[in-house]
Amino acid sequence: MKMHLTLVRSLIVLAALTLAPVGIALAHGEPVIAVQPAVVAAGGQITVTGTEMEPGEVFAITLEGMSGAIPLGEAAVTGEGEDANAGFTATFTIPADTAPGSYTVRAATEEGESAEAGLTVTAPSAEASAGPAMAQEPTGEQHLLDRSKPIGQMAVVVVVIALSAAAGFVLVRSRG
């Protein structure tokens, strides 16, 4: 009986631990940031765009990684009054001595509002030290590549399709 109670209690604690963060991640209208580019060389620059913020708020931007948090600077939200679309666009330089790896860019106010986005930092490159990285526009468009195939390859593939389909139909109709 005692063991049964312990098991039930353990399950309740496990369920509570599992579901605890649900409440935190719910609300829409929380500040959001986007980081461009998603991958940057140490010493390069990133553009952080914040949205769904209140005019006048000031966000401290930090780079959080394995070795701790690196302050990148601050960004003030522009806009007026009750502007629901207020936000900021700011450019920051990733310190040249930042170790390559997976990082989180966090924007946080003193009041505790916070938003984050992932960022991968690679080893420093000549391009990074030469100037700011081009911020790329997000798009759902396809990457245009030359996907034409040599006529010989096409012919072989067509033969393989025919042979494979024919063998398949023979086996499907086979009685063993």
Next chain:
Amino acid sequence: MATSVQSAPRSRIGQWLDERLGLRGIAYPVPEHANSLPYILGGITLTGFVILFVTGIYLAQFYHPEPADAHQSVVFLITGVPLGDLVRSIHFWTAQIVTVTVLLHMLRVLFTGAYKRPREINWYVGLGLLAVTLGLVFTGSVLKFDQEGLEALQHNKEAAEVIGALGAWFSPEFSRSVPLLTRLFNGHITILPLLFGLLIAGHIFLIKQHGISPKVTPDATARSTAGEGDSHFSVHLLRMIGFGLIVFSLALVLSLIFPAPLGQPGVAGAEVTKPGWMFIWLFPTEAALGARALAIVPVVLGGLLALVPMIDRSPYLSPARRKGLLIVAGLILIVIVASGIYAALQPVSAHLE
């Protein structure tokens, strides 16, 4: 009624192989209905997985699972690797086909009551295989690291936060020394295939143990059919391979006409694409409930599927005797399909928080 079907191989090569490999052992009896298409969907899925493993091994030689290099390595795969574009497209289209066949297989098992005693455990093994399949599709869609892949990764992170400690592995904080993309690649090529191997071995063992579920007739009841049948497994196996070859041909045709898509390199934080058809049905729920929908809805659906053998305990297989369960299942299916169609027709909207 058991039928002796273990005849000796006719050809010399057959005799040679049989002497060394004991091939006659696979000619055990199975019912004739096991060779019909609905009952062979699981086998078709398995042959699809063989194609996926072979093509996947080739692709892994050229794919670079580092965020900085991933997308570019896929571009190189398409443009610079011999047969790279074709092999990647076969991998992509076979994954689509396998997802369809595994879902149809599950629906067939549900419709014909093939989860009933003594096959309940195999139903759970099958649910595990469904989860692994969807896990493979999801991780595969992230790996290309285009805009769609990056957005899938971001949704993955949000869902991981929602499930708390259980989602720790899926969060970037789990390992700062190895990017999440690299770990998902490891999951795609090692952890999930290993799980698949273990589960499919168990699935096949239990099918052999209990036999194919009886043919559905108005009065048919669930029971073990091991050792019964007028056909034999070697016929079933040949049909399975035959359908596998047809699936391969279909994947090749689709690959030639519609090469596997690749979007532009991803921009973190943006949300301008929609996921694949197997996940898009979650979007309306996510719009209403937030990221928790991504974790809760699949868990609830999985839980409902897990409850099926416990709820439907009568021995009858006929759908006419199981109307209640099948009506509820049908309604859930209609909601999922309608939700997917609605999401597909809607303009892209941001869900990330």
